[in-house]
Amino acid sequence: MNELKPCPFCGGEAKLMNYNGFGVQCKDEICIGHDLLPACVTREDAIAAWNRRVNGWIPFVMDEEGILQGKIPENEQEILVTDGRQVGFDTFINEDKCYLDSGRDLMATAWMPLPEPLGGEKDV
Numbered sequence: 001m002n003e004l005k006p007c008p009f010c011g012g013e014a015k016l017m018n019y020n021g022f023g024v025q026c027k028d029e030i031c032i033g034h035d036l037l038p039a040c041v042t043r044e045d046a047i048a049a050w051n052r053r054v055n056g057w058i059p060f061v062m063d064e065e066g067i068l069q070g071k072i073p074e075n076e077q078e079i080l081v082t083d084g085r086q087v088g089f090d091t092f093i094n095e096d097k098c099y100l101d102s103g104r105d106l107m108a109t110a111w112m113p114l115p116e117p118l119g120g121e122k123d124v
C-alpha cells in the first residue's frame with residue numbers, strides 16, 4: 001500500500017480516490033496537491049500518473065544556514081514555482097544569494113523547469 005509517493009508540495013501522504021475513475025490526491029485539503037487529480041480508468045494508471053507528476057517537481061531544500069542544497073535552477077532560468085498552494089511563473093536568480101525575481105522565494109517549496117514550448121522555439 002506504499003506504492004504512492006509522498007506529496008511533492010507538502011511532503012504529506014497521498015490517497016487513491018475512486019469516483020467514475022481513479023485519481024490520486026494529497027490528503028491535505030489546502031495543499032495544491034489536493035486539486036491536481038487526473039482521472040484515470042485504472043488504479044494502476046492513476047498511481048503511475050501521480051508518481052510521474054511527483055517526479056516533475058524538485059523540492060527546494062535548504063540547510064541550517066539557508067543555503068540551497070541539491071538541484072537548483074540556473075541563473076536567470078525561468079521556472080515554475082509552488083508554495084504548496086499555488087503555482088506561479090518566476091525567474092530564478094543565482095548571484096551572491098539565490099532568490100526569485102518576484103520575491104516569492106520565502107514561500108516556494110518546489111520548482112520545475114518550464115515545459116518545452118509547443119512547436120519549437122518562438123522569438124518574443
Ligand SMILES: [Zn+2]
Pocket residue numbers: 007008009010011012026027028031032033034
Ligand atoms: Zn500535499
